[in-house]
Amino acid sequence: MRLTMILLGCGVAAGVLIPALLLIDGATRPGYSLWHNGASQLGTGERGWLQTANFVIGGLLLLAFAAGLRRALPPGRAAVWATFLLVVCGLAAVVAGIVPTDPALGYPPGRAEVVTTAGRIHGLAGLVLFVALAAMPLVPARGPHGGSRGWTVYSRWSGALVITFAIAAGVAFRLDAQGVVRPAPAGLLEHAALVVGFAWITVAAARLLRRNALREV
Template sequence: MSTSWLLRCGLVAGVLVPAVLWADGATRSGYSLWRHGASQLGIGERAWLQTANFLLGALLLSLFAIGLRRVLRTGRGATWGPILIATAAAGLAVAGLVPTDPALGYPPGQPEGLTAAGGVHQVGGLALFAGLSAAAFVLAGRLGEASHAWARYLRLAGALVIAFAFAAGIAYPLDTLGIWRPAPAGLLEHLSLLAGFSWIIAVAVRLLRCRATVSAGRGEEAHRAG
Protein backbone atom coordinates (compact mmCIF):
# COMPACT_ATOMS: atom_id res chain seq x y z
CA MET A 1 0.00 0.00 0.00
CA SER A 2 1.39 3.41 -0.95
CA THR A 3 2.22 5.96 1.69
CA SER A 4 -0.48 8.31 0.41
CA TRP A 5 -3.12 5.63 0.83
CA LEU A 6 -1.88 4.88 4.33
CA LEU A 7 -2.25 8.57 5.23
CA ARG A 8 -5.76 8.58 3.74
CA CYS A 9 -6.63 5.80 6.17
CA GLY A 10 -6.17 8.31 8.98
CA LEU A 11 -8.47 10.74 7.19
CA VAL A 12 -11.14 8.07 6.79
CA ALA A 13 -10.83 6.92 10.41
CA GLY A 14 -11.13 10.49 11.65
CA VAL A 15 -14.39 10.99 9.78
CA LEU A 16 -15.87 7.51 10.12
CA VAL A 17 -15.63 6.76 13.84
CA PRO A 18 -17.20 9.98 15.23
CA ALA A 19 -19.80 10.17 12.43
CA VAL A 20 -21.09 6.65 13.05
CA LEU A 21 -21.08 7.22 16.81
CA TRP A 22 -23.14 10.39 16.59
CA ALA A 23 -25.53 9.08 13.95
CA ASP A 24 -26.15 5.84 15.82
CA GLY A 25 -26.49 7.55 19.19
CA ALA A 26 -28.95 10.13 17.86
CA THR A 27 -31.25 7.46 16.43
CA ARG A 28 -31.06 4.69 19.04
CA SER A 29 -34.00 4.21 21.37
CA GLY A 30 -33.19 4.86 25.04
CA TYR A 31 -29.72 6.23 24.36
CA SER A 32 -28.76 9.81 25.28
CA LEU A 33 -25.80 11.54 23.66
CA TRP A 34 -25.78 13.84 26.69
CA ARG A 35 -25.66 11.16 29.35
CA HIS A 36 -24.41 7.85 27.97
CA GLY A 37 -20.86 7.03 26.94
CA ALA A 38 -19.81 6.24 23.38
CA SER A 39 -18.88 2.71 24.41
CA GLN A 40 -22.46 2.01 25.50
CA LEU A 41 -23.39 1.96 21.82
CA GLY A 42 -21.46 -1.32 21.72
CA ILE A 43 -24.23 -2.98 23.75
CA GLY A 44 -27.98 -3.15 23.28
CA GLU A 45 -29.68 -2.94 19.92
CA ARG A 46 -27.41 -2.43 16.90
CA ALA A 47 -24.37 -3.25 19.06
CA TRP A 48 -22.80 -4.89 16.01
CA LEU A 49 -22.62 -1.50 14.29
CA GLN A 50 -20.31 0.04 16.89
CA THR A 51 -18.28 -3.13 17.20
CA ALA A 52 -17.63 -2.94 13.45
CA ASN A 53 -17.03 0.82 13.69
CA PHE A 54 -14.43 0.45 16.45
CA LEU A 55 -12.62 -2.44 14.77
CA LEU A 56 -12.54 -0.79 11.35
CA GLY A 57 -11.43 2.47 12.96
CA ALA A 58 -8.64 0.61 14.79
CA LEU A 59 -7.43 -0.95 11.54
CA LEU A 60 -7.45 2.41 9.74
CA LEU A 61 -5.58 4.11 12.59
CA SER A 62 -2.97 1.35 12.55
CA LEU A 63 -2.42 1.84 8.83
CA PHE A 64 -2.20 5.59 9.37
CA ALA A 65 0.49 5.02 11.99
CA ILE A 66 2.51 3.07 9.40
CA GLY A 67 2.09 5.87 6.87
CA LEU A 68 3.11 8.46 9.44
CA ARG A 69 6.24 6.49 10.24
CA ARG A 70 7.15 6.38 6.54
CA VAL A 71 6.71 10.13 6.17
CA LEU A 72 8.53 11.21 9.33
CA ARG A 73 11.35 8.64 8.93
CA THR A 74 13.76 10.10 11.51
CA GLY A 75 13.91 12.99 13.92
CA ARG A 76 11.46 14.30 16.50
CA GLY A 77 8.26 12.31 16.78
CA ALA A 78 9.26 9.80 14.12
CA THR A 79 9.20 6.89 16.57
CA TRP A 80 6.82 7.86 19.36
CA GLY A 81 4.22 9.58 17.21
CA PRO A 82 3.34 6.40 15.27
CA ILE A 83 3.70 4.23 18.41
CA LEU A 84 1.21 6.35 20.34
CA ILE A 85 -1.28 6.33 17.47
CA ALA A 86 -0.89 2.55 17.28
CA THR A 87 -1.56 2.46 21.03
CA ALA A 88 -4.78 4.40 20.47
CA ALA A 89 -5.69 1.95 17.70
CA ALA A 90 -5.10 -1.00 20.03
CA GLY A 91 -7.30 0.61 22.67
CA LEU A 92 -10.06 1.15 20.13
CA ALA A 93 -9.82 -2.50 19.05
CA VAL A 94 -10.10 -3.70 22.66
CA ALA A 95 -13.09 -1.42 23.19
CA GLY A 96 -14.72 -2.99 20.14
CA LEU A 97 -13.95 -6.60 21.01
CA VAL A 98 -14.80 -6.39 24.74
CA PRO A 99 -18.13 -4.63 25.36
CA THR A 100 -18.62 -2.30 28.31
CA ASP A 101 -21.10 -2.88 31.13
CA PRO A 102 -24.69 -1.53 31.13
CA ALA A 103 -24.87 1.74 33.06
CA LEU A 104 -27.12 4.73 33.73
CA GLY A 105 -30.19 2.91 32.52
CA TYR A 106 -28.80 1.83 29.16
CA PRO A 107 -29.61 -0.61 27.73
CA PRO A 108 -33.03 -0.43 29.42
CA GLY A 109 -33.84 -3.32 31.73
CA GLN A 110 -30.33 -4.79 31.93
CA PRO A 111 -28.58 -5.23 35.32
CA GLU A 112 -25.79 -2.78 36.04
CA GLY A 113 -22.46 -3.36 37.76
CA LEU A 114 -18.75 -3.63 36.99
CA THR A 115 -17.56 -6.93 35.53
CA ALA A 116 -14.13 -8.19 34.52
CA ALA A 117 -15.01 -7.59 30.88
CA GLY A 118 -16.04 -4.04 31.75
CA GLY A 119 -12.68 -3.52 33.45
CA VAL A 120 -10.82 -4.69 30.34
CA HIS A 121 -12.95 -2.35 28.25
CA GLN A 122 -11.99 0.56 30.49
CA VAL A 123 -8.30 -0.23 30.02
CA GLY A 124 -8.85 -0.14 26.26
CA GLY A 125 -10.60 3.21 26.56
CA LEU A 126 -7.73 4.59 28.63
CA ALA A 127 -5.24 3.51 25.95
CA LEU A 128 -7.38 5.18 23.27
CA PHE A 129 -7.68 8.56 24.98
CA ALA A 130 -4.11 8.59 26.32
CA GLY A 131 -2.71 7.61 22.93
CA LEU A 132 -4.65 10.29 21.04
CA SER A 133 -3.66 12.95 23.55
CA ALA A 134 0.02 12.03 23.89
CA ALA A 135 0.50 11.59 20.12
CA ALA A 136 -0.80 15.13 19.54
CA PHE A 137 1.79 16.56 21.96
CA VAL A 138 4.59 14.50 20.42
CA LEU A 139 3.73 15.52 16.86
CA ALA A 140 3.36 19.15 17.92
CA GLY A 141 7.11 19.22 18.39
CA ARG A 142 7.75 17.82 14.91
CA LEU A 143 5.18 19.76 12.87
CA GLY A 144 5.84 22.84 14.97
CA GLU A 145 9.32 23.02 13.45
CA ALA A 146 7.75 24.39 10.27
CA SER A 147 4.76 26.21 11.78
CA HIS A 148 4.15 27.56 15.27
CA ALA A 149 0.43 27.53 14.51
CA TRP A 150 0.52 23.76 14.07
CA ALA A 151 2.36 23.35 17.35
CA ARG A 152 -0.25 25.41 19.18
CA TYR A 153 -3.15 23.58 17.50
CA LEU A 154 -1.85 20.10 18.28
CA ARG A 155 -1.06 20.97 21.88
CA LEU A 156 -4.54 22.41 22.28
CA ALA A 157 -6.08 19.30 20.70
CA GLY A 158 -4.07 17.01 22.96
CA ALA A 159 -5.11 19.01 26.02
CA LEU A 160 -8.79 18.93 25.00
CA VAL A 161 -8.74 15.15 24.49
CA ILE A 162 -7.52 14.49 28.02
CA ALA A 163 -9.50 17.34 29.63
CA PHE A 164 -12.83 16.21 28.16
CA ALA A 165 -12.09 12.57 29.01
CA PHE A 166 -11.15 13.51 32.58
CA ALA A 167 -14.29 15.62 32.96
CA ALA A 168 -16.40 12.73 31.66
CA GLY A 169 -14.76 10.49 34.25
CA ILE A 170 -15.89 12.90 36.97
CA ALA A 171 -19.40 13.41 35.59
CA TYR A 172 -20.13 9.70 35.36
CA PRO A 173 -19.90 8.86 39.09
CA LEU A 174 -21.77 12.08 39.94
CA ASP A 175 -24.64 10.79 37.82
CA THR A 176 -24.37 7.27 39.22
CA LEU A 177 -24.55 8.58 42.79
CA GLY A 178 -27.46 10.87 42.00
CA ILE A 179 -25.50 14.03 42.81
CA TRP A 180 -25.90 15.44 39.28
CA ARG A 181 -28.49 13.70 37.16
CA PRO A 182 -28.36 13.64 34.25
CA ALA A 183 -24.71 14.68 34.07
CA PRO A 184 -23.14 15.33 30.64
CA ALA A 185 -20.69 12.41 30.85
CA GLY A 186 -21.65 11.16 27.41
CA LEU A 187 -21.33 14.56 25.73
CA LEU A 188 -17.91 15.12 27.30
CA GLU A 189 -16.67 11.72 26.15
CA HIS A 190 -17.94 12.32 22.62
CA LEU A 191 -16.21 15.72 22.58
CA SER A 192 -12.95 14.08 23.66
CA LEU A 193 -13.17 11.63 20.78
CA LEU A 194 -14.09 14.42 18.38
CA ALA A 195 -11.06 16.47 19.44
CA GLY A 196 -8.79 13.45 18.97
CA PHE A 197 -10.06 12.36 15.60
CA SER A 198 -10.22 15.95 14.33
CA TRP A 199 -6.49 16.41 14.76
CA ILE A 200 -5.90 13.06 13.05
CA ILE A 201 -7.86 14.41 10.04
CA ALA A 202 -5.95 17.69 10.08
CA VAL A 203 -2.53 16.02 10.19
CA ALA A 204 -3.46 13.53 7.47
CA VAL A 205 -4.64 16.34 5.17
CA ARG A 206 -1.49 18.38 5.83
CA LEU A 207 0.85 15.50 5.10
CA LEU A 208 -1.06 14.55 1.95
CA ARG A 209 -0.85 18.14 0.69
CA CYS A 210 2.87 18.27 1.44
CA ARG A 211 3.42 15.06 -0.50
CA ALA A 212 1.34 16.38 -3.41
CA THR A 213 3.37 19.60 -3.47
CA VAL A 214 6.66 17.70 -3.46
CA SER A 215 5.46 15.35 -6.22
CA ALA A 216 4.29 18.29 -8.34
CA GLY A 217 7.67 19.99 -7.89
CA ARG A 218 9.53 16.87 -8.96
CA GLY A 219 7.27 16.47 -11.96
CA GLU A 220 7.94 20.03 -13.06
CA GLU A 221 11.70 19.54 -12.68
CA ALA A 222 11.53 16.34 -14.73
CA HIS A 223 9.54 18.13 -17.45
CA ARG A 224 12.10 20.92 -17.64
CA ALA A 225 14.95 18.44 -17.77
CA GLY A 226 13.22 16.60 -20.60
Protein backbone atom coordinates in the same frame (compact mmCIF):
# COMPACT_ATOMS: atom_id res chain seq x y z
CA MET B 1 4.87 6.95 -2.83
CA ARG B 2 1.46 5.65 -3.91
CA LEU B 3 1.37 3.18 -1.00
CA THR B 4 2.29 5.95 1.41
CA MET B 5 -0.56 8.09 0.11
CA ILE B 6 -3.04 5.23 0.57
CA LEU B 7 -1.86 4.60 4.12
CA LEU B 8 -2.09 8.30 4.98
CA GLY B 9 -5.58 8.35 3.50
CA CYS B 10 -6.53 5.70 6.04
CA GLY B 11 -5.87 8.32 8.72
CA VAL B 12 -8.42 10.67 7.18
CA ALA B 13 -10.91 7.81 6.89
CA ALA B 14 -10.46 6.76 10.53
CA GLY B 15 -10.59 10.32 11.81
CA VAL B 16 -13.93 10.91 10.10
CA LEU B 17 -15.52 7.44 10.42
CA ILE B 18 -15.23 6.80 14.15
CA PRO B 19 -16.70 10.05 15.58
CA ALA B 20 -19.23 10.49 12.77
CA LEU B 21 -20.72 7.04 13.24
CA LEU B 22 -20.73 7.47 17.02
CA LEU B 23 -22.67 10.73 16.77
CA ILE B 24 -25.11 9.56 14.09
CA ASP B 25 -25.83 6.27 15.82
CA GLY B 26 -26.11 7.95 19.21
CA ALA B 27 -28.54 10.55 17.92
CA THR B 28 -30.81 7.90 16.37
CA ARG B 29 -30.52 5.01 18.84
CA PRO B 30 -33.74 4.45 20.86
CA GLY B 31 -33.14 4.85 24.60
CA TYR B 32 -29.65 6.31 24.15
CA SER B 33 -28.71 9.88 25.11
CA LEU B 34 -25.67 11.69 23.70
CA TRP B 35 -25.82 13.93 26.76
CA HIS B 36 -25.95 11.15 29.30
CA ASN B 37 -24.49 7.90 27.96
CA GLY B 38 -20.89 7.14 27.09
CA ALA B 39 -19.74 6.38 23.57
CA SER B 40 -18.72 2.84 24.52
CA GLN B 41 -22.30 2.01 25.49
CA LEU B 42 -23.23 2.13 21.80
CA GLY B 43 -21.40 -1.19 21.55
CA THR B 44 -24.20 -2.76 23.61
CA GLY B 45 -27.95 -3.02 23.18
CA GLU B 46 -29.78 -2.47 19.92
CA ARG B 47 -27.43 -2.07 16.93
CA GLY B 48 -24.45 -2.79 19.18
CA TRP B 49 -22.78 -4.62 16.29
CA LEU B 50 -22.54 -1.32 14.43
CA GLN B 51 -20.21 0.27 16.96
CA THR B 52 -18.25 -2.95 17.36
CA ALA B 53 -17.53 -2.77 13.64
CA ASN B 54 -16.85 0.97 13.91
CA PHE B 55 -14.18 0.56 16.60
CA VAL B 56 -12.56 -2.47 14.97
CA ILE B 57 -12.47 -1.06 11.43
CA GLY B 58 -11.48 2.37 12.72
CA GLY B 59 -8.69 0.83 14.78
CA LEU B 60 -7.35 -1.08 11.78
CA LEU B 61 -7.42 2.12 9.73
CA LEU B 62 -5.41 3.83 12.47
CA LEU B 63 -2.82 1.05 12.34
CA ALA B 64 -2.56 1.51 8.57
CA PHE B 65 -2.17 5.25 9.12
CA ALA B 66 0.64 4.54 11.59
CA ALA B 67 2.49 2.67 8.85
CA GLY B 68 2.01 5.61 6.50
CA LEU B 69 3.09 8.07 9.17
CA ARG B 70 6.33 6.17 9.71
CA ARG B 71 7.04 6.29 5.97
CA ALA B 72 6.11 9.96 5.57
CA LEU B 73 7.84 11.59 8.53
CA PRO B 74 11.58 12.30 8.60
CA PRO B 75 13.59 10.03 10.92
CA GLY B 76 13.77 11.18 14.51
CA ARG B 77 12.42 10.80 18.01
CA ALA B 78 9.18 12.65 17.23
CA ALA B 79 8.44 10.29 14.32
CA VAL B 80 9.00 7.24 16.52
CA TRP B 81 6.78 8.52 19.32
CA ALA B 82 4.01 9.69 16.99
CA THR B 83 3.94 6.30 15.27
CA PHE B 84 4.02 4.43 18.58
CA LEU B 85 1.13 6.42 20.05
CA LEU B 86 -0.92 5.93 16.89
CA VAL B 87 -0.35 2.15 17.06
CA VAL B 88 -1.42 2.19 20.71
CA CYS B 89 -4.53 4.17 19.79
CA GLY B 90 -5.42 1.76 16.99
CA LEU B 91 -4.93 -1.36 19.12
CA ALA B 92 -6.95 0.15 21.97
CA ALA B 93 -9.81 0.90 19.58
CA VAL B 94 -9.80 -2.68 18.28
CA VAL B 95 -9.87 -4.10 21.81
CA ALA B 96 -12.62 -1.69 22.84
CA GLY B 97 -14.65 -2.89 19.86
CA ILE B 98 -14.15 -6.60 20.45
CA VAL B 99 -14.69 -6.50 24.22
CA PRO B 100 -18.01 -4.77 25.08
CA THR B 101 -18.53 -2.51 28.07
CA ASP B 102 -20.99 -3.16 30.90
CA PRO B 103 -24.52 -1.72 31.12
CA ALA B 104 -24.48 1.66 32.89
CA LEU B 105 -26.46 4.86 33.35
CA GLY B 106 -29.69 3.20 32.29
CA TYR B 107 -28.42 1.84 28.98
CA PRO B 108 -29.27 -0.61 27.56
CA PRO B 109 -32.79 -0.09 28.93
CA GLY B 110 -33.92 -2.80 31.33
CA ARG B 111 -30.43 -4.25 31.83
CA ALA B 112 -28.99 -4.50 35.35
CA GLU B 113 -25.86 -2.44 35.97
CA VAL B 114 -23.05 -4.90 36.71
CA VAL B 115 -19.26 -4.86 36.64
CA THR B 116 -17.64 -7.72 34.72
CA THR B 117 -14.13 -8.69 33.65
CA ALA B 118 -15.01 -7.76 30.08
CA GLY B 119 -16.17 -4.36 31.28
CA ARG B 120 -12.89 -3.78 33.12
CA ILE B 121 -10.88 -4.76 30.03
CA HIS B 122 -12.97 -2.40 27.91
CA GLY B 123 -12.49 0.38 30.45
CA LEU B 124 -8.72 -0.10 30.41
CA ALA B 125 -8.70 -0.04 26.60
CA GLY B 126 -10.75 3.15 26.67
CA LEU B 127 -8.35 4.78 29.11
CA VAL B 128 -5.38 3.88 26.91
CA LEU B 129 -7.22 5.24 23.87
CA PHE B 130 -7.86 8.62 25.49
CA VAL B 131 -4.28 8.91 26.79
CA ALA B 132 -2.93 8.20 23.30
CA LEU B 133 -5.38 10.66 21.70
CA ALA B 134 -4.26 13.36 24.14
CA ALA B 135 -0.54 12.64 23.76
CA MET B 136 -0.35 12.36 19.97
CA PRO B 137 -0.95 16.05 19.19
CA LEU B 138 1.80 17.05 21.62
CA VAL B 139 4.52 15.06 19.83
CA PRO B 140 4.48 16.85 16.44
CA ALA B 141 3.99 20.13 18.26
CA ARG B 142 7.59 19.73 19.44
CA GLY B 143 9.02 17.86 16.45
CA PRO B 144 10.96 19.38 13.53
CA HIS B 145 8.11 18.43 11.20
CA GLY B 146 5.54 20.35 13.24
CA GLY B 147 5.18 23.11 10.66
CA SER B 148 3.72 26.54 11.32
CA ARG B 149 3.15 28.16 14.69
CA GLY B 150 -0.58 27.90 14.06
CA TRP B 151 -0.31 24.12 13.70
CA THR B 152 1.72 23.91 16.88
CA VAL B 153 -0.85 25.91 18.84
CA TYR B 154 -3.72 23.86 17.40
CA SER B 155 -1.97 20.61 18.30
CA ARG B 156 -1.28 21.67 21.88
CA TRP B 157 -4.83 22.84 22.40
CA SER B 158 -6.18 19.62 20.92
CA GLY B 159 -4.15 17.48 23.32
CA ALA B 160 -5.14 19.64 26.29
CA LEU B 161 -8.83 19.57 25.37
CA VAL B 162 -8.90 15.79 24.89
CA ILE B 163 -7.51 15.11 28.35
CA THR B 164 -9.67 17.84 29.95
CA PHE B 165 -12.89 16.55 28.40
CA ALA B 166 -11.99 12.93 29.18
CA ILE B 167 -11.28 13.67 32.86
CA ALA B 168 -14.44 15.76 33.14
CA ALA B 169 -16.43 12.90 31.58
CA GLY B 170 -15.07 10.49 34.19
CA VAL B 171 -16.03 12.86 37.00
CA ALA B 172 -19.51 13.35 35.53
CA PHE B 173 -19.97 9.59 35.25
CA ARG B 174 -19.08 9.13 38.93
CA LEU B 175 -21.39 11.91 40.04
CA ASP B 176 -24.23 10.41 38.03
CA ALA B 177 -23.61 6.85 39.24
CA GLN B 178 -23.61 8.09 42.84
CA GLY B 179 -26.79 10.04 42.33
CA VAL B 180 -25.18 13.43 43.01
CA VAL B 181 -25.97 14.91 39.58
CA ARG B 182 -28.56 13.31 37.30
CA PRO B 183 -28.41 13.30 34.38
CA ALA B 184 -24.78 14.42 34.30
CA PRO B 185 -23.24 15.31 30.90
CA ALA B 186 -20.83 12.36 30.90
CA GLY B 187 -21.76 11.41 27.34
CA LEU B 188 -21.46 14.94 26.00
CA LEU B 189 -17.99 15.37 27.50
CA GLU B 190 -16.74 11.98 26.32
CA HIS B 191 -18.00 12.55 22.79
CA ALA B 192 -16.37 16.00 22.81
CA ALA B 193 -13.00 14.42 23.72
CA LEU B 194 -13.34 11.90 20.88
CA VAL B 195 -14.38 14.52 18.33
CA VAL B 196 -11.43 16.79 19.21
CA GLY B 197 -8.93 13.91 19.16
CA PHE B 198 -10.08 12.38 15.90
CA ALA B 199 -10.44 15.80 14.27
CA TRP B 200 -6.74 16.33 14.96
CA ILE B 201 -5.93 12.94 13.39
CA THR B 202 -7.96 13.89 10.30
CA VAL B 203 -6.20 17.24 9.91
CA ALA B 204 -2.74 15.71 10.56
CA ALA B 205 -3.34 13.01 7.94
CA ALA B 206 -4.63 15.59 5.42
CA ARG B 207 -1.55 17.78 5.96
CA LEU B 208 0.78 14.84 5.36
CA LEU B 209 -1.19 13.83 2.28
CA ARG B 210 -0.83 17.33 0.86
CA ARG B 211 2.87 17.45 1.68
CA ASN B 212 3.55 14.13 -0.02
CA ALA B 213 1.44 15.08 -3.02
CA LEU B 214 3.55 18.22 -3.49
CA ARG B 215 6.73 16.15 -3.26
CA GLU B 216 5.45 13.81 -5.96
CA VAL B 217 4.74 16.75 -8.23
